[in-house]
Amino acid sequence: MIDDYAKAHLHGELREVRESVLSKLDGLREYDVRRPLTPTGTNLLGLVKHLSTWEARYFGQVFGRPFPEPLPAWDDKTRRGTDMWATEHETRAEVVDRYRRVWEHSDATIDGLPVDAPGHVPWWPRPGVRLFDVLVHMIVETTRHVGHADILREHLDGAVEMDAESMIRRGQDAAFWANRHAEVERVARAADPTGT
Template sequence: MIDGFAKDYLHNDLREMREAILWKLEGLSEYDIRRPLTTTGTNLLGLVKHLSLCESRYFGEVFDRPFPESLPRWDNAAERGADMWATEHETRKEIIDRYRRVWEHSDATITALPIDYPGQVPWWPRPNVQLFNILVHVLTETSRHARHADILREQLDNSTGTAAKYATPRHDAAFWEAHRANIERAAKAAVKKSQQLASS
C-alpha cells in the first residue's frame, strides 16, 4: 500500500516540477531564454535541455529501457557541458518537444515498474539502485533546477512562483526598492550586532 502511495506521490511532484520549468520560459524572448544569466552561463533553455538528458538516462539506461533518440552524453569529454545551453541551430520548440517526449518515456518506465525494481547507475559509487532511488534523485534534480529557473526568471522580469496560478503578483519598482532596503538594513544591523558580541 505505502509503495504505491510513495510512487504516485513522487511521480506527481515530478510532473509539477517539470511544468514549472517550462512555465519559466513562457512569454520570454528567444534571447532571454538562451542568454547566460550567471557567471557560469546558466540559462533557462539550457536547463530544459539538461533535464531532458538527465531524465532520459535515469529512467532509460538505468532500467535497460533506453530513450530512443540520440542525446549528448556527459561521459563523453567532447560533449561535456553541451547539455547546458542551446546552440543557434536548436529551436525552442525542438528542445521543449524533446523534453516532453522524455517525460512520456520516463512516465512509461515509472508506470510499468514497481518502486523496488532494480537498476544500475554505473557512474554512481553505489551503482545498485531501485526505482525509488531514481524517482527521488530525478525529482531532487528537477526541483533544484526549477529553483535556478525561478531566480533566473526573477532577474529578467521580477516574476516568481512555480506556476502561473501561483505567480507572485508583480509590484512596482518603489515596492521592491523599499523591500530590498529593509533586508539590507537588517543585514547591516546583524553584522554590527555580531561584531559587538565578538568584542565584548
C-alpha cells in the same frame, strides 16, 4: 499498498515540478531564455535541455530502456556541460518538445515498473539502485533547477512563482518589493560595518 502509494505520489510530484520548469520560459523572448545569466553561463533554456538529457538517462539507460533518440555519452568528457545550453540551431520548440518526449518515455518506465525495480547507475559510487531511488533523485534534481530558474526569471523580469494579480491582492506591488530590497540591503550593510 504503500509501494503503489509512494510511486504514485512521487510520480505526481515529478510531473508537477516538470511543468514548473517549463513555465519559467513563458512570455520571454528568445534571447532571454538563452542568455547567460551567471558567470558559468546558466540560462533558462539550458536548464530545460539539461533536465531533458539527464531524465532520459535516469529513466532510460538505468532501467535498460534507452531513450530512442541520441544522447551524448555520460562519460564523454569532450561533451561535458554542453547539455547546459542550446545552440543557435536548436529552437526553443525543439528543446521543449524533446523534454516532453522524455517525460512520455520516463512516465512509461515509471508506470511499467514496480517502485522497487532494480536499475544500474554507472556514474554513481553505489550503482545498484531501485526505481524509488531514481524517482527521488530526479525530483530533487528537477526541483533544484526550478529554484535556479526561479531566480533567473526574477532577474530577467521580476516574475516570481505567484502571478502578478495574486501579488497585488497581497499588497506586493513593485513599491513593496523595492522597499523590501532596500531593507535587506540596509540590514546587510549594517551587519558588515567594515563595508567590504
